[in-house]
Amino acid sequence: MKADPAGVLTGAHYLDGDFACGEGAMAAGCRFTAGYPITPSTEVVERISRRFPMMGGTFIQMEDELASMAAVVGASWTGTKCLTVTSGPGFSLMMENIGLGAMMETPLVVVNVQRGGPSTGLPTMTGQADMMQARWGSHGDYRLIALSPQSPQESFDLMIDAFNLSEEYRVPVLFMMDECVGHMTEKVVIPPADEIEIVPRKLTDKPPGEFLPYKANGNGVPEFARAGDGYRFHTTGLTHDERGYPVMSAECQEELIPRLINKITDNVDKISRFDEENTDGADVVLVTYGITARVARMGIDMARKKGVKVGVIRLIVVWPFPEQHIRDLASKIKAFVVPEINLGQMVLEVERCAGGKAETILVPHAGGGVHNPQDICDAILRAAK
Amino acid sequence: MSVTIEEVEAAAQKHPVAPYLRMDRMPHIWCPTCGIGTVMKCYAQALEEADVDMDKAAIVSGIGCTGRVAGYMNLDAFHSTHGRAIPFATGVKLGRPELLVTVFSGDGDLSGIGGNHFIHAARRNMDLLVILVNNFIYGMTGGQNAPTTPLTAKSSTMPFGNFEEPFNLPHLAASCGAVYVARWTCLHTRRLTKSFQEAIDRRGFRFIEVIAPCSTLYARLNRLGSGFDLMRFYHDSAEIKHGADPKEVGIDFQDKIICGKFIDEDRPAMHERMDAHYKKVLGDKYVPMPPEGGWLHE
Known part of the structure; x- marks a missing residue:
C-alpha cells in the first residue's frame, strides 16, 4: 500500500x-x-x-x-x-x-x-x-x-x-x-x-477459532491478529506451540527456536543490502558502514592514486551479515580492510567469512571521533603489499 | 462413587465462568489452597456481571505465579516479561484506546521489579485496572523475600526473619495518584467480585490488592499450618474499614488485615487528558488516534 x-x-x-x-x-x-x-x-x-x-x-x-x-x-x-x-x-x-x-x-x-x-x-x-x-x-x-x-x-x-x-x-x-x-x-x-511503498500488517483472514497465532506460513512467518478483533489469542515470552500456549519441553523449543532463526537466515538474500563498488579485479576490499563509509571515501581515493585496486562493500543491512558474498570475494582478493569506530566488531564477521583465504585488517577507532582518512589509506596500502 | 475424566471435563465446561477461561488449558498450575485461582474466578465473574465485551478486553500479566493468570483468561492475553506488565499494557491501551486493559500480576512482579512502572502509571493515571495478588513472598522461584514480606516473617532469603520494612501497597498507590484503591482477601469473594466490577466501570489507574495464601512456601517457611489454617487466619483477621486512611493499612506479620475501598475518585485518565489538552491548544489541527487504534489499512 x-x-x-x-x-x-x-x-x-x-x-x-x-x-x-x-x-x-x-x-x-x-x-x-x-x-x-x-x-x-x-x-x-x-x-x-x-x-x-x-x-x-x-x-x-x-x-x-x-x-x-x-x-x-x-x-x-x-x-x-x-x-x-x-x-x-x-x-x-x-x-x-x-x-x-x-x-x-x-x-x-x-x-x-x-x-x-x-x-x-x-x-x-x-x-x-x-x-x-x-x-x-x-x-x-x-x-x-x-x-x-x-x-x-x-x-x-x-x-x-x-x-x-x-x-x-x-x-x-x-x-x-x-x-x-x-x-x-x-x-x-x-x-x-x-x-512511498508501505508493507501493512499482515492480518489473518481466518476466522477466530480456526486461527493459530504461531502457525507459520511457507516463509516461516505467522499471520497476525490484532488485540481487540475478537481472536482472543494468547502470546507469551515462554517457549510456546502454534496456539501460543506455553510448552516446557525440549521438543517444543526445537520446533520454535530454529523457525525464529530460519525465517531470517533462509531469507538472507532477500533481506541483505549493500553497495558494491569496483570489487571486480580488486586487490583490497574495504568493508564499511555508517559514517565510517563516508570518511573512508577519502582514504580510498588516496590509495587509488597510489595505484591500489580498491573495492568497497558498504553494508546497508548489517544484520543478517552477507556471509556468502564475503566468502566469494575472499578467494579473489588479497585482503579486506575494515575501518570501524570500535576496537573490532564487524571485522570479526568479515574475518570469519574470509576463512583465512584473504587477510583481514582492522582499522580501529576507540570512539569520540571519526577516522583520519590517512589511517585508512595506510591500512589499504599495507593490505595491498 | 467413581467419576470418569470425561465426566469431570463435561462438568467443567458447564461451570458458569467457563466461557471466560481457556478451559483447554485446565488444570492450572497453582498449588492446592493457593488463592490465585479464586481471584481469577472473581475477575471472570466480574467481567460477566459488568457485561464486558470480551472481544474488547485485553489482559496483561508479568512473571510469577499470578503472572500465569493472563494465560488462563479467554481474552486477548499477554504474558509479558518480569515487571513489565504495566508498561506493556500502557502500549496496548494507547495503541487501541477502546480496549478495557487489565493488568493481573503478583506483588513481586508489580511492586518489586516493576515498582517504577507502577508509581508512574499511577501518577499519569493510565487507564488500567491493576489487580495485584499479594501472597507476601516470591512463590514461583521458591519463597524468597518480597517487598511485601511482613517484618519478622521468614523467607528463603531471610531465613532468620525479614528485617526490611515492607510496602503498604494501598498507601503507595494512593500517594502516587491512583483514583480507585481497594484491598480484599481472596476469601471475600462476593465483595472482591463487586469491587472488580465497580473498578471495571471506572476510568484511570484503578488498583485492587488481593491478599492470598501461599501454603507451599509462605505458610511452610513460617510454620503457619496448612493452607486451610492460613485461609481461616485471613478470614478471622480481616477487618473491613471502607474509607480508611491508606497510610494506616500496613500489614504486620500475622496481624489484622484492613480491607475495603479506600479511594474512589473520578479524574480523567491519561489519554483523555491528552485528548482534551490537544483539542484545547491545537484546535482543528489535532487529529486524535481513532478508538480502534493507529493501524494503517487500505
Whole structure:
C-alpha cells in the first residue's frame, strides 16, 4: 500500500539525521512512539512528539527504556506501527524486551544513535561500538535485522525499509545510526506519499477459532491478529506451540527456536543490502558502514592514486551479515580492510567469512571521533603489499 | 462413587465462568489452597456481571505465579516479561484506546521489579485496572523475600526473619495518584467480585490488592499450618474499614488485615487528558488516534 499522506512531509528539506529518521518513521506509518530522553538520540522523539498530534499518532515519554521497549511491544499488538529511540545505555536496558519482541514475533523498530561507550562513555560523541550488541544483546538464540544509514537522506529512506522489513518478517528491526549521522545536517528529499511503498500488517483472514497465532506460513512467518478483533489469542515470552500456549519441553523449543532463526537466515538474500563498488579485479576490499563509509571515501581515493585496486562493500543491512558474498570475494582478493569506530566488531564477521583465504585488517577507532582518512589509506596500502 | 475424566471435563465446561477461561488449558498450575485461582474466578465473574465485551478486553500479566493468570483468561492475553506488565499494557491501551486493559500480576512482579512502572502509571493515571495478588513472598522461584514480606516473617532469603520494612501497597498507590484503591482477601469473594466490577466501570489507574495464601512456601517457611489454617487466619483477621486512611493499612506479620475501598475518585485518565489538552491548544489541527487504534489499512 502507499504511505498515509498525513505522515509525509513531501519536499526538499535541510535536516539532521535524527530529524530525518523521525520523518522516515512517520512516513512509514509509525503512529505510536514510546521513548526516554538520551543523548544523542532525543531529537528523533522531539520531532515526532511535535508532529504526531496532527496525524493521529501517540507519543509517550516513559519512565525508562525498559518501559519504553515494553510499551512498543504492547502497542504493536494493536496493529499500530511502533518505534522507540535510544542510545547505548538505553539500548542495554531495552535488550530485555527486544528479546520479548523476538519471541512474540512483534514488528517494531528500535533506533540506536550510537555514542562512545561502554557505560555512560561519551554521551555527545560518536561511536559504532554497539554493532555486536545489536546481534547478540538479548539472551538466548534469535535473529533480528539491523540497518545502518550513512547520511540524513538515508536515515529517512532506510527508516521506511526498516518498518517494512519488520512487518515482512515480524521481528524487531534495529536502526543503528551513529552520533555523526544523527547530528549531521544535509539536504533531505522526501518524496510524495504515493511514491512511498508501505508493507501493512499482515492480518489473518481466518476466522477466530480456526486461527493459530504461531502457525507459520511457507516463509516461516505467522499471520497476525490484532488485540481487540475478537481472536482472543494468547502470546507469551515462554517457549510456546502454534496456539501460543506455553510448552516446557525440549521438543517444543526445537520446533520454535530454529523457525525464529530460519525465517531470517533462509531469507538472507532477500533481506541483505549493500553497495558494491569496483570489487571486480580488486586487490583490497574495504568493508564499511555508517559514517565510517563516508570518511573512508577519502582514504580510498588516496590509495587509488597510489595505484591500489580498491573495492568497497558498504553494508546497508548489517544484520543478517552477507556471509556468502564475503566468502566469494575472499578467494579473489588479497585482503579486506575494515575501518570501524570500535576496537573490532564487524571485522570479526568479515574475518570469519574470509576463512583465512584473504587477510583481514582492522582499522580501529576507540570512539569520540571519526577516522583520519590517512589511517585508512595506510591500512589499504599495507593490505595491498 | 467413581467419576470418569470425561465426566469431570463435561462438568467443567458447564461451570458458569467457563466461557471466560481457556478451559483447554485446565488444570492450572497453582498449588492446592493457593488463592490465585479464586481471584481469577472473581475477575471472570466480574467481567460477566459488568457485561464486558470480551472481544474488547485485553489482559496483561508479568512473571510469577499470578503472572500465569493472563494465560488462563479467554481474552486477548499477554504474558509479558518480569515487571513489565504495566508498561506493556500502557502500549496496548494507547495503541487501541477502546480496549478495557487489565493488568493481573503478583506483588513481586508489580511492586518489586516493576515498582517504577507502577508509581508512574499511577501518577499519569493510565487507564488500567491493576489487580495485584499479594501472597507476601516470591512463590514461583521458591519463597524468597518480597517487598511485601511482613517484618519478622521468614523467607528463603531471610531465613532468620525479614528485617526490611515492607510496602503498604494501598498507601503507595494512593500517594502516587491512583483514583480507585481497594484491598480484599481472596476469601471475600462476593465483595472482591463487586469491587472488580465497580473498578471495571471506572476510568484511570484503578488498583485492587488481593491478599492470598501461599501454603507451599509462605505458610511452610513460617510454620503457619496448612493452607486451610492460613485461609481461616485471613478470614478471622480481616477487618473491613471502607474509607480508611491508606497510610494506616500496613500489614504486620500475622496481624489484622484492613480491607475495603479506600479511594474512589473520578479524574480523567491519561489519554483523555491528552485528548482534551490537544483539542484545547491545537484546535482543528489535532487529529486524535481513532478508538480502534493507529493501524494503517487500505
